[in-house]
Amino acid sequence: MNIGIVCYPTFGGSGVVATELAKVLAAKGHKIHVLSYAKPARLETLDSNIFYHEVAINAYPLFEYPPYALALATQMVNLIEYEQLDLLHVHYALPHATSAYLAKQIMADKGINVPVVTTLHGTDITLVGSDPSYKHVVEFSINKSDGVTAVSEYLKQETFDRFDISSDIKVIPNFIDLDRFQKSNKSHFKKAICPEDEKVIVHVSNFRKVKRVPEVVSIFNRVLKQGIKAKLLLVGDGPDRQKAEQQCRDLGICEHVRFLGKLEQVEEVLSIADLFLIPSGSETFGLAALEAMSCSVPVISSDIGGLPEVNIQGETGFLCALDDIDCMAKHAVEILSNEKLHATMSKNARAQAERFNQDVVVNEYEQYYKEVSEQLQEKTAVSKA
Structure with a gap:
């Protein structure tokens, strides 16, 4: 045609x-x-x-x-x-x-x-x-x-x-392009960012208010306070970037957070991720979550819009009520501190992504x-x- x-x-x-x-x-x-x-x-x-x-x-x-x-x-x-x-x-x-x-x-x-x-x-x-x-x-x-x-x-x-x-x-x-978005060996990249073998939490968006980037920072701060050694990688740019940067300064966690800006090859970052956060206030589907899942990354998201059709509660990750950062932080700690749970959810995430081939x-x-x-x-x- x-x-x-x-x-x-x-x-x-x-x-x-x-x-x-x-x-x-x-x-x-x-x-x-x-x-x-x-x-x-x-x-x-x-x-x-x-x-x-x-x-x-x-x-x-x-x-x-x-x-x-x-x-x-x-x-x-x-x-x-x-x-x-x-x-x-x-x-x-x-x-x-x-x-x-x-x-x-x-x-x-x-x-x-x-x-x-x-x-x-x-x-x-x-x-x-x-x-x-x-x-x-x-x-x-x-x-x-x-x-x-x-x-x-x-x-x-x-x-x-x-x-x-x-x-x-x-x-x-x-x-999703399952060949492009799949977990690949980026150990050299992860070693450079996480010299002490920290866990990697990733968020990808256009940093608009509806994406709730400051909430991502708040969730990450709670994870750190629970004794989890981790790094937060924020991919994208937009109106709320400055607000998120200032929040990191106020919380004193700048050394653990990296703003990567807009990236074409986002799958390279997802390949070193241990967890993906998407606490959005509105998502009619959740393509960013699907890309993460295709790279075998468990997802913690809000339970709004089309996200429950992509992220399956208790299988590929967890769903929490909108703005419930305590719930999201709790489940983040749960996934990052339990290797067996993380391995199961990683496998389930990829399997779910394959439904959207x-x-x-x-x-x-x-x-x-x-x-x-x-x-x-x-x-x-x-x-x-």
């Missing part, structure tokens, strides 16, 4: 999933056209079947805020017409699904009807989409999509609860593309009859 994939270029989950999906589909022989306002963070490899198209936004004195949604719709029209797309797959509802609807209407006047699949990822429903300024547009755009997917059962239900949705929503979870999940997308395309063809035939 000739497929257009629209996403944000940032390190967030929706951009990562869209880019990884593009790469796997291209490897399977599909021609993929990636649209975004900048090159996606994980689109780092060259592939003869992947074509990147940057959405140019011209600035005019008339516009205080350049109309990205219109520029995107125009680029979609160009690709549908000149690259002869078979399907357009947009990740994140706003404004991608809205722009896709506009492009679809423009092409309909030319006798071309390309199916549009919209994948919902999280804050496009729970935060941005629920804003009264955008709610009706998001609702309309979802209902006008030819196919809709959500990355978790939780997100599917949230969408139905928050919007008047007339179409079905298919759950296709996020996925990218080959299996991408096959689901391919089958869904086929179903949506056939359904649209049938509708078109009926309307012409």
Whole structure:
């Protein structure tokens, strides 16, 4: 198939999933056209079947805020017409699904009807989409999509609860490259960071308030107070980094904490991790947790959103109530001080990650593309009859 994939270029989950999906589909022989306002963070490899198209936004004195949604719709029209797309797959509802609807209407006047699949990822429903300024547009755009997917059962239900949705929503979870994300021998790396054979606790995020990075530091401080020799590695960057750094100074634990910034090869850090912390206030899936689990790392997380669908209580790690740092610290100490428990949870974590094998999940997308395309063809035939 000739497929257009629209996403944000940032390190967030929706951009990562869209880019990884593009790469796997291209490897399977599909021609993929990636649209975004900048090159996606994980689109780092060259592939003869992947074509990147940057959405140019011209600035005019008339516009205080350049109309990205219109520029995107125009680029979609160009690709549908000149690259002869078979399907357009947009990740994140706003404004991608809205722009896709506009492009679809423009092409309909030319006798071309390309199916549009919209994948919902999280804050496009729970935060941005629920804003009264955008709610009706998001609702309309979802209902006008030819196919809709959500990355978790939780997100599917949230969408139905928050919007008047007339179409079905298919759950296709996020996925993992099991070959890339697997525990590898990085003993030299661990020795450099942990000269006294300390345990390694890792957190990966964009350091936004919802990720609760200061709570990660508080949990780690409690672990240290229980006599566990450990290091905390914080991967990522964002608004709460300075707050977390100051917290480390106030607690006097800076020598045990390292801020690594944004890293492309996060699996190298996960390979030396003994425990992964994700106390988020909102996670519709928990891709960072899945990546850790694929590297055989037990996870301690909050019990909100889609996290219970990924991190299985008592098997791959532990779930605690939101903001219950005492619970998280207690279980962290339990895992790090019990070698047998740690070994069992590490094995279970990898086994759970294998359920989200990218080959299996991408096959689901391919089958869904086929179903949506056939359904649209049938509708078109009926309307012409």
